[in-house]
Amino acid sequence: MGVILFKNEVYKKVLVFDGAMGTQLIQNGLKEDECPDLWSLTKPDVISKIHRSYFEAGSDCVETNTFGANREKLKKYGLENKVGDINKAAVLLAKDVAKDYGGYVGLSVGPTGRLMRPSGDLDFDEAEAVFYEQLLVGIEAGADFISIETMSDIKEAKAAFLAYKRAKENAKKDVACLVSLTFEENKRLLMGTPPEVAAYFFSFIGADLVGANCSGGAKQLLDVIKSMSSFSFVPLSTKPNAGLPKMIDGKVVYENCIADFESSTEEFIQSGVRLYGGCCGTNPEYIKAIAKLVKGKNTLFESKAEKRFITSIYSILDVSSKFSVYEFKLTNHFSQESIFELVGIEEDSVLVDIDENIELEVLKNFLLESQDFSKKPYIFNITAKDQVDVIDRYYFGVYGAVSSLCGSSGIKVEI
Secondary structure: OHHHHHHHHHHHEOEEOOOOOHHHHHHOOOOOOOOHHHHHHHOHHHHHHHHHHHHHHOOOEEEOOOOOOOHHHHHHHOOHHHHHHHHHHHHHHHHHHHOOOOOEEEEEEOOOOOOEOOOOOEOHHHHHHHHHHHHHHHHHHOOOEEEEEEEOOHHHHHHHHHHHHHHHHHHOOOOEEEEEEOOOOOOOOOOOOOHHHHHHHHHHOOOOEEEEEEOOOHHHHHHHHHHHHOOOOOOEEEEEOOOOOEEEOOEEEOOOOHHHHHHHHHHHHHOOEEEEOOOOOOOHHHHHHHHHHHOOOEOOOOOOOOOOEEEOOOOEEEOOOOOOEEEEEEOOOOOHHHHHHHOOOOOOEEEEEEOOOOOHHHHHHHHHHHHHHHOOOEEEEOOOHHHHHHHHHHOOOOEEEOOOOOOOOEEEOOO
8 A cells, every 4th residue: 555655645745755874873873894784683773763753854754774785785794694684674663663654664775886897897687686685575574665776877776676676576566666876076977877868767667766866965966856857757856965075073074054955945846856855964954944845745746758769878869850870780790899899989879780690698798798888879670579678678778679679668769
């Protein structure tokens, strides 16, 4: 029941999210070398108190204390075999507090801390398996929605999203999903993705909300949210930091910028934000200020997005108007050196003409190896049904298809 209510509510009104968890843990004595996620097992009373303080301040939703509760992050503390215990405990703690307020609980799913290939050594399938382990436990424990957050790489965010889809299917539970990304000062993800690409892609493939968190203060994130606004099919979420941190006496200190959160509120809502809270450095006072302005504010969400774009990791292309095409023949002779043919091309898109005898492993390798370098959106001439699943999984955007074969993350285009 909770998930249906949650999905309906974000289309009708603005919901208040919570503020920072980490900041509150530090104030409650968390040491630098301690695992914050473990506190759900060792200091449950502190975690419950933090959740309660946000609900008391006006939050409609809180996130679990599981931001780093994936196998990769927990390895640092020798806790990689505690993924199940930590996530289950965190969800049950939050749910126990939420029931007193009629509130929702989101499972916080943060990044692995490793770079994805080809920039790093984390394989896409491996990343999906890491996220799946955490997500399955969280969904089975009763999370009302999933909050894939603070993602700086669209590839890693997609791995987490696919893990979410598989986990909810296997758990046989309908759970909503937010995909929230963190942007650099240049208003792009660390790997170069602009906000409109991220919003269009994740809302296209089925996220229930998309948004941005962390990434500086409310004023910086307002520009990002405005860029997302016209390209999202679903409501937006935002959780800005309390401005930029400063080092004072060896400690990280955030300025009080509640006024920025208040002054940005109306523009956030006009831009489609229906879930509004705070990230690093924020506390219940920030949530109280947000709640005073938006709590229960009825405002219907109506999408302005249209399915007439294809995307790459770096760019978005309107295929309803005239565009140029670079043709690339993909055969079983593909090698990593072939990728250099796609670097720096001037055309607007790449037509990948797939040989009818292509091996699926070659197609997969081409997709995983080439997209960081080619910059331009791909259009595929798909020659067999089994190729569709490979492209849907390993293409990190909305692609174009010129043949009659097209998957769930592609659109038909004419060239």
